[in-house]
Amino acid sequence: MIRARLGLMMFLEFFIWGGWFVTLGTFLAQNLSATGGQIGMAFSTQSWGAIIAPFIIGLIADRYFRAERILGVLHLVGAGLMFCLYQAESFTAFYPLVLAYMILYMPTLALVNSVSFRQMDDPSREFARIRVWGTIGWIVAGLAISYLFAWDSGEAITAGALRNTFLMCSLASLLLGLYSFTLPATPPKANTGQSGWREWLGLDALALLKDRNYAIFFVASILICIPLAFYYQNANPFLAEIGVANPTGKMTLGQISEVLFMLLLPVFIHRFGIKITLIVGMLAWAVRYALFAIGDADSGIALLLIGIALHGVCYDFFFVSGQIYTDARAGERFKSSAQGMITLATYGVGMLIGFWIAGMITDHYATAEGHDWSGIWQFPAIFAIAVLVLFAVSFRARAANAAQNTQ
Structure with missing residues (x-):
C-alpha cells in the first residue's frame, strides 16, 4: 500500500x-x-x-x-x-x-x-x-x-x-x-549541530576535487551540460517547426529508452569500467545531434526517432553513471554532500551556461522561414566530441576503476 x-x-x-x-x-x-x-x-x-x-x-x-x-x-x-x-x-x-x-x-x-x-x-x-x-x-x-x-x-x-x-x-x-x-x-531529522551551509550546498565535498581523475570528470560534467541544454530547449520546437506530427508523443521514446538502458547500466559498468561508460554517454550526445542535423520529417524521420531514442544512452551512461562514480569516490563522510555538489554544478551552473549558449546559437541561425536547424545541431555535436576527446586523453581508467573497486 x-x-x-x-x-x-x-x-x-x-x-x-x-x-x-x-x-x-x-x-x-x-x-x-x-x-x-x-x-x-x-x-x-x-x-x-x-x-x-x-x-x-x-x-x-x-x-x-x-x-x-x-x-x-x-x-x-x-x-x-x-x-x-x-x-x-x-x-x-x-x-x-x-x-x-x-x-x-x-x-x-x-x-x-x-x-x-x-x-x-x-x-x-x-x-x-x-x-x-x-x-x-x-x-x-x-x-x-x-x-x-x-x-x-x-x-x-x-x-x-x-x-x-x-x-x-x-x-x-x-x-x-x-x-x-x-x-x-x-519529520525533519534531529539537529546534531554539526551541519551547516557548506554541507547543504555540497561544498564539503570539494575535497574530492583534489583527486585528478574526479576533477576531470567534474569539469566534463559541467561542459557536457551545454549539449544537454540544446536538447531540452530546442528538440520540441525543432520537431514541430519541420513538420513532425505529434512531436511531444514521439519524444517519449527518450524516456522509454531511459528505463531500458537504466537496466543495462550496471552490467555495462561492470564489464567495461567507468571510463568507457562515460565516453559512450558523451559519444551518444554527438551522434544524436548529428542525426538531428541530417534528419527531416519525411524520408529522414527514422534518423530523428533514433536520435530521440538515444536519450537513454545519453542520460544514463553519463549522468547516472556519474552519480554512481561520485558515490563511490565520496566515501561515507561526503556521500550526501558529493551528490549535492555534482547536482549544483550540472543542473545549476552547467545548464545555466548551456541554456544561455543555446539561446545565442538559436538566434544566430534564425531565418525568415524559421531556423537553420542543421547549423544549430552541428554546434552541440562538435562540442560533445571536443569534451569527449579531452576527457578520453585526461581521465585515467585504471586509477578510476581501482578506486571504485575499493569502495
Whole structure:
C-alpha cells in the first residue's frame, strides 16, 4: 500500500514537469513570439531553481518542517502560478512567473525522494521501483499532449492550444498538493549541530576535487551540460517547426529508452569500467545531434526517432553513471554532500551556461522561414566530441576503476 501511494506521488511529480517543460520552447516561440535568447532565459529558470533548492531544503525542510507538508504547500502555490502562466499573454508577463514556479518546483524533486527514502528499509533495492513511476508520469503527459488532446501539431500550435498544458499541470499540481498532506509523516531529522551551509550546498565535498581523475570528470560534467541544454530547449520546437506530427508523443521514446538502458547500466559498468561508460554517454550526445542535423520529417524521420531514442544512452551512461562514480569516490563522510555538489554544478551552473549558449546559437541561425536547424545541431555535436576527446586523453581508467573497486 505504501509503495502504491509513493508511486502515485512520483507519477504526479513528473507528470507535472513533463506536461509543460517539453513543449515550453515551442509555446514561447509560436505563441509569445519569444526569441532564442528569451527561450533560453525561460529554460534557465530550471538552473536557478536547482541553485536555490539546497537553501530551501537545507535551511527549512531538513530542520524545521515535515517534508510531506512542505511538498504540499509548494505544489499548491505552484498550482496558482501554473494557472497564471496559462493566462500570460506576453514573455514579459510570463518570465517572472516561470522563474518563481521553478524556484518552488525544483526543491520538490528532493522532497519526493526524502519522503520515499524514509519509508524504505532498503532504498538500494526499493527506490527504483518507486522512481520508475515518475518516468511513466512524464511519458503519459507527453502521450496525452500529442495523441489525446493533439495540442502540439499543425494548426493547433498556432491557435495557441499548447497554452492548455499549463492549465493541465495546474490541476495536476493542485491534486498533488492536496494528496501530499495524506502521505506518511516525514519529520525533519534531529539537529546534531554539526551541519551547516557548506554541507547543504555540497561544498564539503570539494575535497574530492583534489583527486585528478574526479576533477576531470567534474569539469566534463559541467561542459557536457551545454549539449544537454540544446536538447531540452530546442528538440520540441525543432520537431514541430519541420513538420513532425505529434512531436511531444514521439519524444517519449527518450524516456522509454531511459528505463531500458537504466537496466543495462550496471552490467555495462561492470564489464567495461567507468571510463568507457562515460565516453559512450558523451559519444551518444554527438551522434544524436548529428542525426538531428541530417534528419527531416519525411524520408529522414527514422534518423530523428533514433536520435530521440538515444536519450537513454545519453542520460544514463553519463549522468547516472556519474552519480554512481561520485558515490563511490565520496566515501561515507561526503556521500550526501558529493551528490549535492555534482547536482549544483550540472543542473545549476552547467545548464545555466548551456541554456544561455543555446539561446545565442538559436538566434544566430534564425531565418525568415524559421531556423537553420542543421547549423544549430552541428554546434552541440562538435562540442560533445571536443569534451569527449579531452576527457578520453585526461581521465585515467585504471586509477578510476581501482578506486571504485575499493569502495
